[in-house]
Amino acid sequence: MAAALPPALAEVPMPVLVLAAGILILLLAIACRRSGPGGAGSETGAGTVAAALIAAATLGLAFAGLWSPPPPQAADMARLFAADAWFAYGAGLILLSSGGILAMSWRRMAGERADEAHLLLLLGTLGAIVVAGSANAVAFFVGLEILSLSLLGLIAYRPRLPDALEAAMKYLVLAGTSSAILLFGLALAYAETGDLRFTAPLAANPAEPALATAATLLVLTGLFFKLSAAPFHLWLADVLDGAPIPVAAFIAVVSKIALFVALARYFAMTDLTGTALPAQDLAVVAVLSMVGGNLLAFGQTNLKRLLAGSSIAHIGYLLVALLSAGPFGAGSAAFYLAAYAAATLGAFAALGAVPDHPDLASWRGMFHRRPAVALALSVMLASLAGIPPAVGFFAKAYIVAAGMSAHRMVLLTALIVSSIIGLCYYLNVARVMMTPAPEAAAPAGATLPGTTVLLGALALATLLVGLFPGPLVQRTTGLFLPAAPGGETAARSHDILYAGAPPPRPRLLR
Structure with missing residues (x-):
């Protein structure tokens, strides 16, 4: 072909x-x-x-x-x-x-x-x-x-x-x-290395580490905005x-x-295992995202804003997996990415099933008015909160195992504390849906067929993968191995990413 x-x-x-x-x-x-x-x-x-x-x-x-x-x-x-x-x-x-x-x-x-x-x-x-x-x-x-x-x-x-x-x-x-900041960082990286590969210039042991560090920080800033x-x-x-x-x-x-x-x-x-500047920046952003995202969502009365805070927090959890180089780091990141995608997409699909009710108060009594939608949303929120048997429980446990193997105790402490905060507002949504609806509550309309099928499929997948995570674990193990430059694993990773590519051109700045 x-x-x-x-x-x-x-x-x-x-x-x-x-x-x-x-x-x-x-x-x-x-x-x-x-x-x-x-x-x-x-x-x-x-x-x-x-x-x-x-x-x-x-x-x-x-x-x-x-x-x-x-x-x-x-x-x-x-x-x-x-x-x-x-x-x-x-x-x-x-x-x-x-x-x-x-x-x-x-x-x-x-x-x-x-x-x-x-x-x-x-x-x-x-x-x-x-x-x-x-x-x-x-x-x-x-x-x-x-x-x-x-x-x-x-x-x-x-x-x-x-x-x-x-x-x-x-x-x-x-x-x-953010695009302008990121582009400036990419330009500085090219000026230092003479290479357009999409990789951090610090990995090439540059002669001007300050310029390479500035380029990496600018690219990181742009990516963090996005x-x-x-x-x-x-x-x-x-x-x-x-x-x-x-x-x-x-x-x-x-x-x-x-x-x-x-x-x-x-x-x-x-190398993200030491105390180098990129690793420190990623760790700080991970902690701020986990704690700040959950605090942003805590007490929200708008479900879309609540899911926005949840999304920020889950980026922090993914950064913990990225920083946990070891036998579980890459696999836990890939597994969590799939669990996050299914649960968040399912939560928005549940909101789409009742599109004119974005406020939490309008979901009062939803278990009585629309039990299927309320049950599906509860499954998604349980997965995001890390409550078994939803897949999010195993995904968070996988990240904890990765962090333990990499001795990321500070990050794991922030993960546990922020998860407890998240548990409060996720369960609060379920509590509101179980509360009897006021007599004046408007009846919810019919769900579109596409949304109904999507909700059912995602809820089923979230529960089944949570009960039987083995196949997805096998699929995600060894997908990607962030490694220190110069080592055997780094050479293997280099061969996977840039097999056959010529050596970098001479640097433009001396």
């Missing part, structure tokens, strides 16, 4: 090719239909094409490794993409999550211009996959901008929603600022509150998966 492709496309992962070609075809079809006598778009048609493209990209990701020979190596610097097992895992989570969000939004993105909504969703998915698989700084930045610009359009897509335009403007300003990790998190609650529910789910799930996969790849060759 890959042998029939031009050399410039042979190393591009199959999901990227499928989505890029499909987006162009869909864009052409929309333009032709709009220029015809009918003029109006077909929501069902665009949604069907988007679902078919996501399914085709998922199948291409699953079978490309079986049917295609290894891609040829790039001629200079580094390959654009690292089509390894870590990328395949992250891209698979992105595609499955995007498919779930499409099921939520099939009828929510209503209107005669609904075609553009599905087109933006596909563009965001494409950008997320490029970000997750980039081994080159230029490819990473291009993918990041595709993701950011598509999110901007999706946030402001329904301007009649309260605060939609305000949320879009906040995202525009902060996304532009990840909404504390203390760069203040925009997330406002944006999720103003965005439509499917778009909020996309920001909280798909973009976070892509950026964390990229962050782990960025530090693949860096």
Whole structure:
């Protein structure tokens, strides 16, 4: 399959090719239909094409490794993409999550211009996959901008929603600022190493450590903004509150998966076990995110803002796994990423089932009015809180095991304290849903079929994987090994990421 492709496309992962070609075809079809006598778009048609493209990209990701020979190596610097097992895992989570969000939004993105909504969703998915698989700084930045610009359009897509335009403007300003900071960091890294590989320049033992450290900190700052990790998190609650529910789910799930996969790849060759500056910064941000995110969500009366704080806290938990180099670190991060994606997507799907009730007070008595939705949301919140038998319990236990093996006692203490805080507001939502509803409470409407199927599937998967975590543990073990430079494991990781790539060019600054 890959042998029939031009050399410039042979190393591009199959999901990227499928989505890029499909987006162009869909864009052409929309333009032709709009220029015809009918003029109006077909929501069902665009949604069907988007679902078919996501399914085709998922199948291409699953079978490309079986049917295609290894891609040829790039001629200079580094390959654009690292089509390894870590990328395949992250891209698979992105595609499955995007498919779930499409099921939520099939009828929510209503209107005669609904075609553009599905087109933006596909563009965001494409950008997320490029970000997750980039081994080159230029490819990473291009993918990041595709993701950011598509999110901007999706946030402001329904301007009649309260605060939609305000949320879009906040995202525009902060996304532009963080992109500029990140780009400056990438430029400094290239000036120091003469290399466009997407990896921390400190791993190359630079002659000017101060410049390499500055570049790493600037890239980290930009990534932390995009990840909404504390203390760069203040925009997330406002944006999720103003965005439509499917778009909020996309920001909280798909973009976070892509950026964390990229962050782990960025530090693949860096020693994060010692007291070096990047490890210290990551540890501080992890503690601030865990504690600050849960404190932000504590006492919230808006469920979208509550899930925003929860998302910030879970980024901190993932950073603990990233910092816990050892036999469980990489596997625990990958496992937790899947558990977080399923539970958070399910929680937003439950909100989408009752879209006109974002306030916690309006969910009073939901176990009596909509027992299935309330039960599904309770399962998702139990997973996010780490309550057995939901998968989140094993995911947090896995991270604790990784932290214990790496002697990350301070981080584990913060994890336990913040988890107790989170337990309070997660259980409070269940308590409110069990409280008898007032007589004047408005009856909840019917749930759309796509949301119903998605909720049931995610609730079942959350419970089954929690009861039988073995297959996913086997799948995630050994996907990615962040290691110290110069060691045997680091050499193995280097071979996986940049097999056959030529040595770095001479540095531009002396």
